[in-house]
Amino acid sequence: MYVKSLLITGANRGIGLEFVKQFLKLPQSPQWVFAACRNPEKATDLKTLGETYPNLRIKQLEVTDRESIKDLVTSVTSDLGEEGLTLLINNAGCLKRLQLNDVTQEEMLESFQINSVAPLCISQAFVPVLKKSSLQSPGDGGYGYRAAIVNISTLTASITDNVTGGNYDSRTSKAALNMISKSLSVDLKPGRILVSILDPGWVKTELGGAGAKMEVSDSVARMIKVIQGLTMDKTGTFLNYDGKTLPW
Template sequence: MSKSKNIFITGCNRPNGIGFGLVKQMLDRYNPEHLFATCRNPADAKELNELAANYGNLHVIELDTVDTEKFGDVVSQVDKVTGGEGINLLINNAAILEQPQSSIHQLNKDLFMKHLEVNTVAPILLTKAFLPLLEKAAANSNSPSGIQKAAIVNISTKVASIADNTGGGMYLYRSSKTALNMATKCLSLELKNKGIVTLMLHPGWVQTDLGGPNGTLTTEQSVTEMTTVIEKLGADDNGKFFNYDGQEIPW
């Protein structure tokens, strides 16, 4: 892959998490010019800071994705570091999952709104904030499409598929990620003429703090497969919903 890629990934603090795994994969496989990895508390992100100490192109950024007032400052910081070249790949990974076995009787407004804010509203508004940098990257690239030009990957989940939902439950997570899917589809249609590929990607059931110890995939297995899918993205993939292995997921 070209070394000129500039990448921004949210939710990278947990050493067994998908965000941290993607950071390691992309440093090794893409050797980007700049990779920005966010976390809410950089001082507590020991493993991420250790990785940054060994990679001069890795920048640890403080960001709570629900703190939308800070988005402008983060974008300006990234724009300065990249010298105005823009961002070629934005991965919205940060998310929450609470009450996984919830029934209708357990739901409450505050927790429902929290999931919608973190899993739906935050990634879409962060994408909005980064659009000028994505557009810069697209305009500066001679590549036809994909991550060598400009791409947005929103980490979703198969349980957000309405067609695949045969078990019910998980109201908060399912609903917030299904809403993310719809917003991402809207983005894909609005941005396609700007040369920006936009899609959803399901990482699988992964052995992370969010997925739990019974997951069928290790973090390394998941991110290795997802990185392969991401690097092959083209215009035909715009607006689609993919499994970690590249298989399309029904809506």
């Protein structure tokens, strides 16, 4: 499915930045790539890309701030004009790796705010813009949907797969994101909006750490291939970067 426009959160580094780079370099790149981050003035890599790609727009977003989300919707809608948004990628997140002795109420709540509540609120705010795209699209190319939300999760959110314990912040908040995504998939299906949950794998980023096995470019390339091949029968499913279904 051709992605005419997309918004990526947490786009100033790591996986988010790589998504921006690779979507911009596609043979049929989106007409609009909105890269959202907390401090656009410090996003030097995005600014450099903006000098080459006129279809890139850098936007300010504090994912836990309601007014910031509203301002982002207003700004993106203004740029799109009469067009809708084709794809929203909720990538922004945090990872503290809290073990049992490290857990505090404050840090757990912060993780839920960033990893669970924020993607829900951002998705909620952009539903009208996604629906607009869905209604305007002349067809779905046989994919069964016309707009999509992709939420970046992690295999450590799998209850079935948890045999090592720990990581209370990431495991629980991302498991909550998975349930949120499933509910969104049910609620948005009548509007032909697909919702997918993707695990990028253990990637060599600031959050992934030095021991990670996969280059960020490889992970994102594989996820884009999965996104491009999604069909409506996959809405609400938890998928690996290579498209394999993961256990809840």
